[in-house]
Amino acid sequence: MKLKWRAAALRDRERIMDVIALENPQAALDLDALFEKKADTLIEQPKLFKSGRIKGTRGAVVHPNYVLVYQVSDKAVTILRVLHTSQAWPI
Numbered sequence: 001m002k003l004k005w006r007a008a009a010l011r012d013r014e015r016i017m018d019v020i021a022l023e024n025p026q027a028a029l030d031l032d033a034l035f036e037k038k039a040d041t042l043i044e045q046p047k048l049f050k051s052g053r054i055k056g057t058r059g060a061v062v063h064p065n066y067v068l069v070y071q072v073s074d075k076a077v078t079i080l081r082v083l084h085t086s087q088a089w090p091i
Contacts, residue, residue: 001043002076009068012082016066031063038062039079046072 005013013035021028038060041048049060052069057080060068069081 001046003039003043004076004078005039006078006080009079009081016082016084031066034062035066035068035082038068039077042068042070042072042077042079046070046077 013032017028017032020031042060047058049058051057052059057069057071060070062068062082065085067083067085068079069083070077070079072078
């Protein structure tokens with residue numbers, strides 16, 4: 001199974017890292033590593049996490065404050081967004 005990141009998810013991830021890095025560059029790097037690790041887990045166990053708010057999506061909690069919103073198809077796991085838990089979805 002392949003892993004794909006949508007452009008919106010990559011922008012979310014970059015924005016999150018930029019904000020966190022202003023205060024704590026190491027924390028930003030650590031969180032980014034968590035995003036990668038969780039995404040890799042999805043390839044092996046794509047249905048491990050609960051269904052999302054929108055039909056056909058799922059949400060993987062990466063950290064108490066961040067969720068990877070993703071979809072699963074026969075051939076790929078696609079990360080749609082990286083959201084702070086206080087954000088409304090869909091956006």
